[in-house]
Amino acid sequence: MADAVTVGVNLDAFSHAISGIQALRSSVTRVFESLKDGMKNCEIDLTDQRQKKFITEFQDNLQAVNRDLNELERLSGLVGRPSESHPLHNSGLLSLDPVQDKTPLYSQLLQAYKWSNKLQYHAGLASSLLNQQSLKRSANQLGPSAKRRPKVQPSTLVLPLQYVDDVIARIGRMFPDMTIELFRPNGTSAVLLVTLGKVLKAIVVMRSLFIDRTVVRGFNENVYTKDGKLDIWTKSQYQVFQKVTDHATTALLHYQLPQMPDVVVRSFMTWLRSYIKLFQSSCQRCGHFLQDGLPPTWRDFRTLEAFHDTCRM
Amino acid sequence: MGVTCVCQVPVAEGKSVQQTVDILHKKLEQLGAVKQGNFCVDCETYQSTVNAGGQPSKLLYVMHNSEFPLSCLALFEGGPCLVADTNFDVLMVKLKTHFQNAKGHKVECRGSRYRYCDFLIKVGTVTMSSSVRGISVEVEYCPCVVPGDCWNLMKEFMLSFLGNNVPELPTVFAAKPEGLFAPADSVDTMTQYLELFNKLRKLQITGSNVH
Numbered sequence: 469m470a471d472a473v474t475v476g477v478n479l480d481a482f483s484h485a486i487s488g489i490q491a492l493r494s495s496v497t498r499v500f501e502s503l504k505d506g507m508k509n510c511e512i513d514l515t516d517q518r519q520k521k522f523i524t525e526f527q528d529n530l531q532a533v534n535r536d537l538n539e540l541e542r543l544s545g546l547v548g549r550p551s552e553s554h555p556l557h558n559s560g561l562l563s564l565d566p567v568q569d570k571t572p573l574y575s576q577l578l579q580a581y582k583w584s585n586k587l588q589y590h591a592g593l594a595s596s597l598l599n600q601q602s603l604k605r606s607a608n609q610l611g612p613s614a615k616r617r618p619k620v621q622p623s624t625l626v627l628p629l630q631y632v633d634d635v636i637a638r639i640g641r642m643f644p645d646m647t648i649e650l651f652r653p654n655g656t657s658a659v660l661l662v663t664l665g666k667v668l669k670a671i672v673v674m675r676s677l678f679i680d681r682t683v684v685r686g687f688n689e690n691v692y693t694k695d696g697k698l699d700i701w702t703k704s705q706y707q708v709f710q711k712v713t714d715h716a717t718t719a720l721l722h723y724q725l726p727q728m729p730d731v732v733v734r735s736f737m738t739w740l741r742s743y744i745k746l747f748q749s750s751c752q753r754c755g756h757f758l759q760d761g762l763p764p765t766w767r768d769f770r771t772l773e774a775f776h777d778t779c780r781m
Numbered sequence: 782m783g784v785t786c787v788c789q790v791p792v793a794e795g796k797s798v799q800q801t802v803d804i805l806h807k808k809l810e811q812l813g814a815v816k817q818g819n820f821c822v823d824c825e826t827y828q829s830t831v832n833a834g835g836q837p838s839k840l841l842y843v844m845h846n847s848e849f850p851l852s853c854l855a856l857f858e859g860g861p862c863l864v865a866d867t868n869f870d871v872l873m874v875k876l877k878t879h880f881q882n883a884k885g886h887k888v889e890c891r892g893s894r895y896r897y898c899d900f901l902i903k904v905g906t907v908t909m910s911s912s913v914r915g916i917s918v919e920v921e922y923c924p925c926v927v928p929g930d931c932w933n934l935m936k937e938f939m940l941s942f943l944g945n946n947v948p949e950l951p952t953v954f955a956a957k958p959e960g961l962f963a964p965a966d967s968v969d970t971m972t973q974y975l976e977l978f979n980k981l982r983k984l985q986i987t988g989s990n991v992h
Contacts, residue, residue: 666927686924688782706899706924747924747931757934758941761813761898 481546488543492536499529627676632658635677635730642734643741653697661691661698662737665744668709670716671700677729679720679736684713711765711777712743722769742772749774783899783923784931786939787973788948789980790916798906798913805904805918806893808942814897820905821847822971823889824978827873827880841880843873844971854971858979862968885910888978890917899923900938907981914981918943919970928954952976 502525507518562574633650636658640648649661657680660672669691670684685691685704693699704710723735750757751764752773764774793801810816827841844854845867853869856862863869873880892905901921907914920939925931932950939947953969 667925667930687926708899708924745930747922747927747934750933757937761900761938763934 481543485540485543485547488536488540492533492540495529495532495536499526499533502526502529625676625678629656632674632677635733636660639730639734639737642737645744646737646741648737651698659698659700662740663687664741667744667746668712670740671698673700677733679733682713682716682720684709684716708746708762708765711762712746715766715777716740719767719769739767739769739772742767742774745774751776751779753779782926783921784925784928784935784954785919785921785970785973786935786948786951787917787919787970787977788939788943788946789977790918790943790946792916798916801916802892802904802906805916805942806895809895809897809902809904812897812942814895814900814902817894817896819847819892820894820903821845821889821891822905822974823887824975826883826886828883830879830881842975843870844974846967846971846974849967852967854967856968856971856975858975862972864968886982888914888982890974890978892917902942907978909982914984917974917977919974921970 502522507515507522559574559577562577629652636648636650640646645665647663649663651659651661653659656676658674660670660674662670662672664670666687668684668687669689670682671691672682673680683700683703685702686706686709689704689706689709691699704713719739720736723732723739725732746765747763749764751759753775756776757763759776759778762776764776764779766775766777766780767773768775768780790801790805792798793804796804806816822844824842824844827843829838829841831838839857839860842856842858844856846852846854851866853865853867854862855865855869865872873882886909888907888909890905890907892903895902895904899922901919901923903917903919903921905917905919907917918939920935922931922935922938925934928950932954936947951969951973953972
């Protein structure tokens, strides 16, 4: 793949120069052959004429060599030089390896280089697009903007505890079959115990009004640890509720609106409430109740329809 | 601790009891269920010796379930029931004068226990004084506690390996109003087993293929 490297090579002149070299070689060989043969093959008996003939022949051969050499010099001037500035510096010399089939190092190297350049370009585009919408979930200020001007800390992260209590209480009153209890076992972060009918119990760990993580367990499972505190770490022992926990984590990442966190909590609770019919609904797509032993555990974020995890669009 | 359904599976045409049980095991394993040991449910009958007012003496049934190894259930058919620990058996021995043990009427159901996703399936042979009376299948859906909610789900599951032998909603649940859930004790399960045992007790011995 030598043509991938930019060379100022005139390929035509190159081939002519190669044939010029071959012509030069043959004329030099002729000179030495005639010298080797000497005067023995002369047909004329007289030594004078034989000498003259020999010398004329020798001169002709030497002139042929001279001519060919001049021709070669002219052609080599046309061929030009390969460009000094290798884009890959010393690694461009790898292209001189003739065994391309067994060790395609150079071509692979070029492909990797092009790919990484493209990746860098796309990543730059993506980061500029994503930075347009601030999705900050923390108060830490990263990046160069911190130095330019002091950004106002998102005030939704530092909310008075009473306000958080009020919002949660209001949401708890929205639905009759869902009860929300608020605990504060570790400092100012609220931990909610959401009981949905007789179907499930969900433990939602908050950070001011942002939902941090959630664990969903069955109605008959124990939510407290041996010490009597809320157990926020143990997974459910039932596969169906492990799946629902995964979906709930997806949901809390989906519903995001940094400026209005109470709307987010309301939409999350509305979505969670659709699980009241977890065991009664059949999948909207395949019509069955069970798929691999699991009921439809996925609830669409907009329409709240039930789907199996493998059936969702 | 979930919703349980106990039903009887008729013996397949031209096959013995053991062969039918093997067919069921094979179907379950094809589905992907994993065998998790054995189970045993038994029931002893006690007859009350005290006859109050000429009424026929009531029968007291004392049942054990290997799923709850430390408990024992005592119930009257259609009447009140009591969940006690295993020392109750010793108590019954002490109450020999009031309750007589009808030894020939002891019914046992033994078999294998399978687990599939959140389902527990127990396939067992019912024997009464070492004569096989029939096959019982118990399906439990552990995560749910409201029978009305998950009945369709359970029926679909039972259809996949029982074929046409899918039972109707057990009378135990039909009697409950909508929404009441199965409490953590095993009363509903054992009531269903008792119904099954009584039904099989009245039947004749199944054919000549006695295991």
